Structure formats: structure tokens, C-alpha cells
Amino acid sequence: VSFAGEDVKKGELVLKEGSFIRPAEVGMLAALGKENVMVRRKPTVGIISTGDELIEPGGRLEEGQIYDSNSLALSSQVAKCGGTPQRLGIVRDNKEELISRIQEGLSFDILLLSGGVSVGVYDLVKEVAEEAGVKILFWKVAVKPGKPTFFGARNHTLIFGLPGYPVSSMLNFENLVRPAIYAMLGRKEKRVQVEAYLESSVSSKGRRRNFVRVKLTRKKGEYRAVPAPSQKSGVLKSMVWADGFVVVPEEIDEIKKGEKVQVQLLD
Structure with missing residues (x-):
């Protein structure tokens, strides 16, 4: 037996503006007799990879070539946070x-x-974007990894120039592009964080905010954060291995082993 008002009471707020509509929300809307609801359109996101060295996965690698992993990783990141990638x-x-x-x-x-x-002879993207009418709003970000990044706009399009190194590209997507997509969707979710104790010291030099990839383990009921063996921006395996990252502020040179840190989860 179900009683009147047992599920939803009269006047109760069921879904807030900006809520992500999952299967449960679809069922709830149907249970309330809502045939149509107002939603935000998913933002469309075009993705271009640049470089003479790139080929599509599945092709035969020649000397000096690498597979284009960035556009596929970025496409997955876009879809995961609610955009429509192409x-x-x-x-x-x-x-x-x-x-x-x-x-x-x-x-x-x-x-x-x-x-x-970046600033090499063949790093043409920023210059060409400006020729295409893009107004560059900033170039270079005081973060590690991911310093060579730019952001601009033209009419109603936001343009992000992300680094070629895969870890830099993925992390700057999380910190810059994802919030932009969420804003377009009206979503206000914040990244989930957990407290953990650092299993080994990490250093940060150059007065840049450092995003240290870590894996979480449990010991005596507490989380422990184990830094990835390599923090290089070309080591994509560190993103596969990691559960999240620790943000080391630009004014801090080192966080010592055993200190309590906040780990921002990647999923």
C-alpha cells in the first residue's frame, strides 16, 4: 500500500534548474505526468588535432609519427560532461x-x-586563429602541466588552444573546458574531493600551480595518496593509473610525505 504524498508531497521541489536528467529523473518526470520539460541544448564541440607527426589510430606508423590520441580522449571527455563532440x-x-x-x-x-x-617554428595555431578572426583573451597559464594554452572567442564560439602533450591536454580540459560546458548546461556540480595522507613528498618549482596525479589506497580506514611514478606531461599512462590529482598551489615548493591533502577525483 502506498500512501498519498509518500513519494512526493504537494508543493515539494523535485528537480532543480541545472539538474542532469538521468534515467531516474526521466522516470520521476513521467511519474509526475510531465510530457515535456524545458532543457538546455547540449553544446556542440568541434575538435581539431594539429601536427605533421599525427596519424589516425589503426594506420601504420612510420618513423617520426605518433597516433592521434588527443582528439579521441577529448571527445570522450566532452561526451562525459554533457557536450556533443565532433x-x-x-x-x-x-x-x-x-x-x-x-x-x-x-x-x-x-x-x-x-x-x-607553444613557441616553436611549427606552432602556428594561435597565430592562425587570430588570422581567422579569433580574439585571444589569454595565452599561457601558470599551471603544470599545461602552460602553453590559449583561450579566445569569435561571435558565439569559445576557442581553447590546448597543448599537444596528452596529460596537459586532458588536465586543462578538466580545469578550463569542462566548467565552460557546465555553464552552458546550467550545471553547478563541483568536483568530488576526498582527504588523504600523502605517501611520498611532492615538489613544485617555477611558481606554477601543479596538478599531481595520484592513486588512492586505503590503510587503517584512511585514504592514502600515492603520486604517479612519472609526472611528465607526455606520460598518458599516469592518467589511466590515477584516481585523481592533488593541487599544489604556486606559492608552495613542497608537500611532505604524511601531510593531509585534498584529492580531486577524476570520476
């Missing part, structure tokens, strides 16, 4: 080809550009 392919280090593909990407709500954002 990979726009690999663009060579050629200004004409790059400007054409960027102009195509400006039809999306967000455009992600991976690679070519």
Missing part, C-alpha cells in the same frame, strides 16, 4: 589548411584545438 580530423602544419579548418570549427559552440600552441 572530431574534425587531423590538420598538418600548414597555415592555409589550418585556417580553413578553424573557420569550419567556428560553427560550433566550442572549438578545441590540440597541439601547435
Whole structure:
């Protein structure tokens, strides 16, 4: 026997603005007789990888080539936080080809550009984006990894130039792009954090905010944070291995073993 008001009472707020509609929310809306509800449109996100060295996964690697992992990882990250990703392919280090593909990407709500954002001879992305009419709002971020990053806009499109190193690309997505997608969706969720004790000391130099990948273990009912063996920005395995990251503020040079830290979970 179910009593009136046992599930939902008259006047009770069931779903707040910005709620993510999962299967339970769909069922709840149906149970309330709601045939239609107002929702935010999922932002569309175009993704371009740049570099002469890149080829699609599945192809035969020649000397000096690597597989394009960034666009696939970014595509998964976009989908996971509620956007609609579309990979726009690999663009060579050629200004004409790059400007054409960027102009195509400006039809999306967000455009992600991976690679070519540093200061080398073949790092053309920022320069070409400006030629395509993108207003650069900042370039270079005081974080580690991920310093060579830019953000700009043109009309209603937000443009993020992310580093070519895979860890830098993924972490700057989490810290910069994900909040932008959430804002477009009206979502207000914060990243889940847990307290843990550091299993080995970590250092941070250069006055940049350092995002240290860690794995969580349990010991005597408490979480322990084990730093990844390598914190290099090209070691993608560290992102597979890690449960989250510890943020070391730019004014701190070292956090010693045994100190309590906040671990921001990646999932």
C-alpha cells in the first residue's frame, strides 16, 4: 500500500534548474505526468588535432609519427560532461589548411584545438586563429602541466588552444573546458574531493600551480595518496593509473610525505 504524498508531497521541489536528467529523473518526470520539460541544448564541440607527426589510430606508423590520441580522449571527455563532440580530423602544419579548418570549427559552440600552441617554428595555431578572426583573451597559464594554452572567442564560439602533450591536454580540459560546458548546461556540480595522507613528498618549482596525479589506497580506514611514478606531461599512462590529482598551489615548493591533502577525483 502506498500512501498519498509518500513519494512526493504537494508543493515539494523535485528537480532543480541545472539538474542532469538521468534515467531516474526521466522516470520521476513521467511519474509526475510531465510530457515535456524545458532543457538546455547540449553544446556542440568541434575538435581539431594539429601536427605533421599525427596519424589516425589503426594506420601504420612510420618513423617520426605518433597516433592521434588527443582528439579521441577529448571527445570522450566532452561526451562525459554533457557536450556533443565532433572530431574534425587531423590538420598538418600548414597555415592555409589550418585556417580553413578553424573557420569550419567556428560553427560550433566550442572549438578545441590540440597541439601547435607553444613557441616553436611549427606552432602556428594561435597565430592562425587570430588570422581567422579569433580574439585571444589569454595565452599561457601558470599551471603544470599545461602552460602553453590559449583561450579566445569569435561571435558565439569559445576557442581553447590546448597543448599537444596528452596529460596537459586532458588536465586543462578538466580545469578550463569542462566548467565552460557546465555553464552552458546550467550545471553547478563541483568536483568530488576526498582527504588523504600523502605517501611520498611532492615538489613544485617555477611558481606554477601543479596538478599531481595520484592513486588512492586505503590503510587503517584512511585514504592514502600515492603520486604517479612519472609526472611528465607526455606520460598518458599516469592518467589511466590515477584516481585523481592533488593541487599544489604556486606559492608552495613542497608537500611532505604524511601531510593531509585534498584529492580531486577524476570520476
